[in-house]
Amino acid sequence: MQRKQRLSRNTAYFIPYMLWIVLFVIAPVLLLIYQSFFDINGQLTLANYQTYFSSNTYLMMTLNSVWYAFLITLATLIISYPTAYVLNETKHPQLWLLLIIMPTWINLLLKAYAFIGIFSQAGIANQFLSFIGIGPKQLLFTNFSFIFVAAYIQIPFMVLPIYNSISELNPSYVNASRDLGATNWQTFSKVIFPLTLPGVKAGIQAVFIPSLSLFMLTRLIGGNKVITLGTAIEEHFLTTMNWGMGSTIGVVLIIAMVIIMLLTGGGKRRTRKGLTK
Amino acid sequence: MKKLFSVILALFAVCGLLAFGAKQLQTTSGSTGKKVLNLYTWGDYIDPSLLTKFQKQTGYHVNVETFDSNEAMFTKIKQGGTSYDLTVPSDYMIEKMKKAHLLLPLDKSKLTGMHNYDPRFMNLDFDRHNKYSVPYFWGTLGIIYNDKYVKPGSIQHWNDLWEKRYKNKVMLIDSARDVMGFALASMNQSMNTTDPATLLAARNKLNRLSPNVKAVVADEIKMYMIQNEAAVAVDWSGEASEMLDENSHLHYVVPSEGSNLWFDNLVIPKTAKHFKAIYAFLNFMSEPKNAAQNAEYIGYATPNKRAKARLPKSIRNDRQFYPDSQTIKHLQIYKDLSPAKVGLYNDRYLEFKMHH
Incomplete structure (x- = not known):
């Protein structure tokens, strides 16, 4: 009896969250899927999907989006992993972590505009390049600057999960590996990295998925020389008013994200199992 | 439990206070009544x-x-x-x-x-x-250039944008109708055409422009032109007049063969x-x-x-912003196109943006 009561109370606590999920996660996704089956004249059709998968433009754009998201994720990972590792060794990791997270408190648009200032012809970056004798270069509107800024913005989301998994790592594993004669590299590649892989995977999810649909940066920093699916969605919703096609691209993106989740999530359980063994 | 309760109570109190403050501010600025x-x-x-x-x-x-x-x-x-x-x-x-x-x-x-x-x-x-x-x-759609990089008077027509010497120097306004529009105008076509073949030709012509295109951006064009970041830009006259106010090296041209009048x-x-x-x-x-x-x-x-x-x-008397009637005669007003035709413009435009 008591147990039953407690159970119902627990369900009651759950209601606000469920309401939130239903209203702001499930309902919009369903609406999006529903919309994607209508063409520009409001006719029920599969034509949007047909257009998407038969058009070189959209397929190229998809490839582009995935490729850039991959590059951004890679750049972020290369910077974040050593950072998180060093962070764990420092005396005041929480303080350093705070400093890394701080930029996320600033609005994305402001950060983008700050980078416009830094990368512009008369900006600090070019002043430095002239100072060391290379001379000013075109930095804005290049693939490099786009990936640089996107990686800068995503770094905190990669550092956090990796740092968590590194700090949870039991140091006795590392010590044992060294005692048993493993080299530094072996310790890292056979012990530390596999044990922190869940953090890396969580970080990849947190970075790759939003990177797929970046669109504001593609214009502000990339000067629309980098076109991703986000650009097409914006155009379909705001200019063409072809909500059906915009939704279709949205659905494709969601499916791509689910695939990424499955790819990176499936391995997690395996490593857990490996650990308990 | 008690602690949780007081936290929730405090949250409500803060929300209430903020709502009250917002309302107060609104009434003082006089939006009610x-x-x-x-x-x-x-x-x-x-x-x-x-x-x-x-x-x-x-x-x-x-x-x-x-x-x-x-x-x-x-x-x-x-x-x-x-x-x-x-x-x-x-x-x-x-x-x-x-x-x-x-x-x-x-x-x-x-x-x-x-x-x-x-x-x-x-x-x-x-x-x-x-x-x-x-x-x-x-207003109109036209070309803004910076006389530090471009000899005054050397840009008069849309076709001048295609010249090799402007490689990576031209900024375009991110608007399908306007970019497709000036390509059409440069080919002496109507800026309201709905003929798929003509639009395709306009896209092909734009693709040839892409080596010259430095970026396709929106409101930021103003900032870039004022800061001498780019030599040439295609933008609306209203934006241009703001740029000219800030940077005396800038000039605005409405190509006489035709452009948009809005x-x-x-x-x-x-x-x-x-x-x-x-x-x-x-x-x-x-x-x-x-x-x-x-x-x-x-x-x-x-x-x-x-x-x-x-x-x-x-x-x-500024011909840049009050063009003579001869030029006005050649300007075209955009017509409202059917959604399918707007889609056609946007698809071609997207293809141009994808082209490098």
Whole structure:
């Protein structure tokens, strides 16, 4: 009896969250899927999907989006992993972590505009390049600057999960590996990295998925020389008013994200199992 | 449990306080009460001192809300739930709103200033006999160049943009209709064409422009041109006039072979409620003195003939912003195209953006 009561109370606590999920996660996704089956004249059709998968433009754009998201994720990972590792060794990791997270408190648009200032012809970056004798270069509107800024913005989301998994790592594993004669590299590649892989995977999810649909940066920093699916969605919703096609691209993106989740999530359980063994 | 309860209570108290504060702020700025006018317009599109003057003269307080694209404005008004009394769509959007029955006709008997307007800018295709709209500003699409990098006078026509020496020097405004439009104009085609083959040809021509294109951006063009970041840009005259004010090296050209002529007109959306205030405002803005002040502040060209006469000579005779009638004759106003045709423009434009 008591147990039953407690159970119902627990369900009651759950209601606000469920309401939130239903209203702001499930309902919009369903609406999006529903919309994607209508063409520009409001006719029920599969034509949007047909257009998407038969058009070189959209397929190229998809490839582009995935490729850039991959590059951004890679750049972020290369910077974040050593950072998180060093962070764990420092005396005041929480303080350093705070400093890394701080930029996320600033609005994305402001950060983008700050980078416009830094990368512009008369900006600090070019002043430095002239100072060391290379001379000013075109930095804005290049693939490099786009990936640089996107990686800068995503770094905190990669550092956090990796740092968590590194700090949870039991140091006795590392010590044992060294005692048993493993080299530094072996310790890292056979012990530390596999044990922190869940953090890396969580970080990849947190970075790759939003990177797929970046669109504001593609214009502000990339000067629309980098076109991703986000650009097409914006155009379909705001200019063409072809909500059906915009939704279709949205659905494709969601499916791509689910695939990424499955790819990176499936391995997690395996490593857990490996650990308990 | 008690602690949790007090935290929740504290949260509610903070929310309540904030709500109260917001309400207080709103009442002090006077948005409540009956004597208001809800104006829905483009960002920074009216001289704020005119709003104060209007309130002093008539007692109506103007609430200004802004939009950044015709389409966004259209969607918001169509979906309802708003109470805008006046809005300022562009030509083709007036046509579209008319078709969607989102506009209320003007009561001409209540308008006192219509005779101030230049007849060239009245009774146009998008609104015959000005049944729904009062002209507010007009302008063109053209080329801005920086005389530090480009010899003055060497850019006169759209085709000049394709020249090799402007490699990676041209910035374009991120707008399908305008970019496709100038490509069409450069081929002596109508900027309203719906012929798929012509649009394809325009895209192919644009693809050849892409080595010269430095970036396709939006409002930031203004900042870049002022900071000498790019040599050449394609943008609207209103934006250009703001750039020219900030950087004396910049010049604006409307290609004589043809370009876009656009209008932003005041209209009454069907969500309007405060009709007395609406007509008071329309008449107020038609007064030459006020229209001239507004034109001087915003920098766009005024369709108000008598207001133009009051402007300083340097503005009035500026061929960049008040082109001669010979050029005006070649300018084309965008027509409202069917959604499928708009889609066609956008698809070709997207393909051009994808092309490097």
